[in-house]
Amino acid sequence: MRRLLATAALGTIASLAIGGFTPAGAKTRTTITVRSDSVTVNGAPVDVSVKVIDPEGRPVSGALLRLIVPAEFMGETRDEIVGEATTNDAGEAVLRFAPAQIGRIEGTVAFWGAHGYAPSSATVAFDVKRPATAYEALPVGLQAWWARSYMILVPVVSVWITYVLVLWLTVRIRRAGDHRTSSKKVVTR
Amino acid sequence: MSAQIAAGAPDGNRMEHLLERSKAPVQPGAWGIRGRLLVASLAAVVIWGILAWVWQLKHGLAVTGLNDRVSWGFYLTNFVFFIGISHAGTLVSAILRLSHAEWRRPITRLAEMITVVALIVGASMVIADMGRPDRLQYVFMHPHLRSPILWDVLSISTYIAGSLLYLYLPLVPDLAILRDGHVGGRIRQRLYSVLALRWHGGPEQRRLIGRAIGIMAVVIVPVAISVHTVVSWIFGMTLRSGWNSTIFGPYFVVGAIFSGIAAIIVVMAIFRRVYHLEEFITEKHFRYLASLLLVLGLLYAYFTLSEYATVGYKMQVGDASLLSELLTGRYAPYFWTFTLLGMVVPFVLLALPRTRTIRWIVTAAVLVNIGMWLKRFVIVIPSMALPLLPYEWGTYRPTWVEWSVTAAGFAAFALIFVVFTRIFPVISVWEVEEGWEAEEGWEAEEGWEAEDAESFAPVEAPLAAGATILAEEPS
Amino acid sequence: MTDKSDPGAVLPDAQQPDAEDVGRRAFLRNAFIAAGAVTFGSKTVAFADDLVRGSDEPADDVPQWAMVIDLARCDGCKECTKACQETHFTGDQEWIKVFEVTDEGGNIVFLPRPCMQCENAPCLNVCPVGATYRNDNGTILVDHDRCIGCRFCMAACPYGARYFNWGEPENPPGAALARYSPEFPVPHRKGTVDKCMFCAHNAMNGKLPACASSCPMSAIWFGDLKADIATNGLETVQLSWLLGNRNAFRLKEELGTRPRVWYLPGHGEHSKVVLPE
Numbered sequence: 001m002r003r004l005l006a007t008a009a010l011g012t013i014a015s016l017a018i019g020g021f022t023p024a025g026a027k028t029r030t031t032i033t034v035r036s037d038s039v040t041v042n043g044a045p046v047d048v049s050v051k052v053i054d055p056e057g058r059p060v061s062g063a064l065l066r067l068i069v070p071a072e073f074m075g076e077t078r079d080e081i082v083g084e085a086t087t088n089d090a091g092e093a094v095l096r097f098a099p100a101q102i103g104r105i106e107g108t109v110a111f112w113g114a115h116g117y118a119p120s121s122a123t124v125a126f127d128v129k130r131p132a133t134a135y136e137a138l139p140v141g142l143q144a145w146w147a148r149s150y151m152i153l154v155p156v157v158s159v160w161i162t163y164v165l166v167l168w169l170t171v172r173i174r175r176a177g178d179h180r181t182s183s184k185k186v187v188t189r
Numbered sequence: 190m191s192a193q194i195a196a197g198a199p200d201g202n203r204m205e206h207l208l209e210r211s212k213a214p215v216q217p218g219a220w221g222i223r224g225r226l227l228v229a230s231l232a233a234v235v236i237w238g239i240l241a242w243v244w245q246l247k248h249g250l251a252v253t254g255l256n257d258r259v260s261w262g263f264y265l266t267n268f269v270f271f272i273g274i275s276h277a278g279t280l281v282s283a284i285l286r287l288s289h290a291e292w293r294r295p296i297t298r299l300a301e302m303i304t305v306v307a308l309i310v311g312a313s314m315v316i317a318d319m320g321r322p323d324r325l326q327y328v329f330m331h332p333h334l335r336s337p338i339l340w341d342v343l344s345i346s347t348y349i350a351g352s353l354l355y356l357y358l359p360l361v362p363d364l365a366i367l368r369d370g371h372v373g374g375r376i377r378q379r380l381y382s383v384l385a386l387r388w389h390g391g392p393e394q395r396r397l398i399g400r401a402i403g404i405m406a407v408v409i410v411p412v413a414i415s416v417h418t419v420v421s422w423i424f425g426m427t428l429r430s431g432w433n434s435t436i437f438g439p440y441f442v443v444g445a446i447f448s449g450i451a452a453i454i455v456v457m458a459i460f461r462r463v464y465h466l467e468e469f470i471t472e473k474h475f476r477y478l479a480s481l482l483l484v485l486g487l488l489y490a491y492f493t494l495s496e497y498a499t500v501g502y503k504m505q506v507g508d509a510s511l512l513s514e515l516l517t518g519r520y521a522p523y524f525w526t527f528t529l530l531g532m533v534v535p536f537v538l539l540a541l542p543r544t545r546t547i548r549w550i551v552t553a554a555v556l557v558n559i560g561m562w563l564k565r566f567v568i569v570i571p572s573m574a575l576p577l578l579p580y581e582w583g584t585y586r587p588t589w590v591e592w593s594v595t596a597a598g599f600a601a602f603a604l605i606f607v608v609f610t611r612i613f614p615v616i617s618v619w620e621v622e623e624g625w626e627a628e629e630g631w632e633a634e635e636g637w638e639a640e641d642a643e644s645f646a647p648v649e650a651p652l653a654a655g656a657t658i659l660a661e662e663p664s
Numbered sequence: 665m666t667d668k669s670d671p672g673a674v675l676p677d678a679q680q681p682d683a684e685d686v687g688r689r690a691f692l693r694n695a696f697i698a699a700g701a702v703t704f705g706s707k708t709v710a711f712a713d714d715l716v717r718g719s720d721e722p723a724d725d726v727p728q729w730a731m732v733i734d735l736a737r738c739d740g741c742k743e744c745t746k747a748c749q750e751t752h753f754t755g756d757q758e759w760i761k762v763f764e765v766t767d768e769g770g771n772i773v774f775l776p777r778p779c780m781q782c783e784n785a786p787c788l789n790v791c792p793v794g795a796t797y798r799n800d801n802g803t804i805l806v807d808h809d810r811c812i813g814c815r816f817c818m819a820a821c822p823y824g825a826r827y828f829n830w831g832e833p834e835n836p837p838g839a840a841l842a843r844y845s846p847e848f849p850v851p852h853r854k855g856t857v858d859k860c861m862f863c864a865h866n867a868m869n870g871k872l873p874a875c876a877s878s879c880p881m882s883a884i885w886f887g888d889l890k891a892d893i894a895t896n897g898l899e900t901v902q903l904s905w906l907l908g909n910r911n912a913f914r915l916k917e918e919l920g921t922r923p924r925v926w927y928l929p930g931h932g933e934h935s936k937v938v939l940p941e
Contacts (some may be wrong), residue, residue, distance in 0.1 A: 071900065073893045074886075075870030078900035080893055084909065098904060100892035124785040133904050136730060137921065140784050149334040155415075156343050159351070162408050169401040172637060173361065174386040176393040249854045250813075251831030257757075260815040260828060320813015320828065327793045327812055338792035338816055427820045428786055428919050557733030577824045578777060578915070581764045 059091025238597020258583025430507030531560015540606025736930025
């Protein structure tokens, strides 16, 4: 939980700024209940319904909740925030999660405490059969074979073949007999 | 020799003059003091430019005015300009040849020379622009065919090879004249004799060369068009405002032919004067080219209008700021100089009957060339300086290095050209002669007229003609 | 994360043999695919484009790096730029450059701009020698042994994210010791193009990019599109959730470059909150 508190510090600055601080000793304890603690994901985002109450069972409204799952990234296991919601007047909130990986994910719904309430958390497990979001590489440029850039070699090569034909003609000019004609033109000497 | 000429030529006197005039510049000792001074000063400018480039090699492109925002500048402008000029040869020589325009005959050689020289200078401008010219060979070792630069490399090298071939083929009979006239020293004689391909002018040789020239005239046109199209795609294939345009291919091709014709007029005027070719290159040639120049110019103006009008109407954010800088902002002087000096004034000069004299036509052509250089500048630099994200506008102030290399480019163009004309005749003697013959209804020798006609058959069926070349039984 | 004060902490990263192996493996694989394209020409799926170094489509099993920049947290201190310059010895090049924009409410928005590592990268297409290429992680790298300095990529980049070594780059003594690899392009070379490469040297060692780890507001998230996760060094979140929840946007989305850098809208308002200790 300490980790969670540390990592959440920056994200909650907005609410902190609004809510202000209450001395730690005066905080009211809270409890988070998750409607269903095991969710199956099959290619679509899932909603996790949560309720936050105080020891007297009164709903806690305006509580910023986060759904956190453990994740391996850049050589470290990290607490990944995958969803965020604020409770309504009934103390209820819906956290939407669109997992990108297949497998079982043990998530935590966490409340950091604010407005005089103490932090609390609850667990929820996700069984991901098909990821709800996936990165897809989009194609770059035209994909047809005739639009490939080496096709430019076709006209270039055909022009050069013509050059070779013309060069061959010059060879034939050179070979075109030594016989002097009776031409009277100047250049036909 | 002169006796034979007099006997054989349709107009002995005229032919003699032609031979004399076309051979005069290639005679040893024909340089003269002024010629030598000119060549020396051109060479000095070229050497100075090369030194500036060596300086740039040593200290990197930091010695230029280029920066991370405006990373292309004078060199790219020059590149586009010279590649544009190179279209002169194709148009005048190939298109007029294919359309049997008789008046082309005295000016085809000059046009073809412009193509080759402009391509050489234009390509070297790219090398001046490179940060690592020592890695030039990587373009061939690791070609990435998806890059428009590779398309440029392919099409420009194809164009250089093709235009060299196209310059060379009509030279063969003229080289034979120089060979037989014993012009030049031993080295030049050897050169002429090798290049003249044992030319003796027999019907078979005439038929073959006619066919070769016909094929090349057909092939060189699409190659030339492809060259300026892919040059434009260096800009058109990017997402920058001002470059991100679908009409850039044809826009550049028209601009290239426009400036190319202007270049021919200027070069023609200079060599007509210096080599005393007034008899052969007449006012008629200037007037015909002036009409072509006017037509292409109006076409270019039309393209310019459609380019700016369509983006100006929609005023997308980048286009809007680009356009306002171009029309009223910091690039307005260049843009309006181009519009006035490069289009409006030349159009008036070319259109009014009173100013359709050689002097004014040449003036118009010079203005067009200046205007078209500015136009290329206005295409390249503002789109680079344009803020892509909330930046300030980029700035570009070319340094002495860029000015020197640019000057060297133009000097090299002139120098290579002058040296060329001192080795090879500037007028295609045999073609002019052929023209006179046709003009005077001179009766052909047996089979010659028919074969002459056949030699241009590729116009109608280029592929068929090409295919039959090898199929034919060599004699 | 990277200790900026100690250049030794950076240099060994560059000397990892993996760096070269990764690039070479990708190249070999693509050479193989290109050859395959000739043989099985009719199957368009099998086509990797001609002679392209690196991959068009990212590999399946490796992270696909992405970055998310929270504009609500960025206060424009430019620590990211400084850290980047110190890590890569870039001199005055700002591989991550912080722009100031005024929004409709008159607030100043600070907009840090790294290389966008576009999926449809204009710079990658136009390179005539394939010096710029995409590695398996979808990061666009420059091979400075290959770059010919034509600067076409700079002209093509719609974000102005590329920089050129116009003169002889100032490689400080620390930089001279580094062994060059495209993943850690130090020492820099005259006449070649440089740019942000998501600290590929750090990423392959499980470290955050220098800009992300140095940001005092933790405004820069670095993540993996494949695993759908991102971290700013303090918190870790599901990437797609972060992007969707905070109305993330990309720069010049309409160009179709598909950047791998997202922005969370805001104008530094969260940066003004003082954190409790």
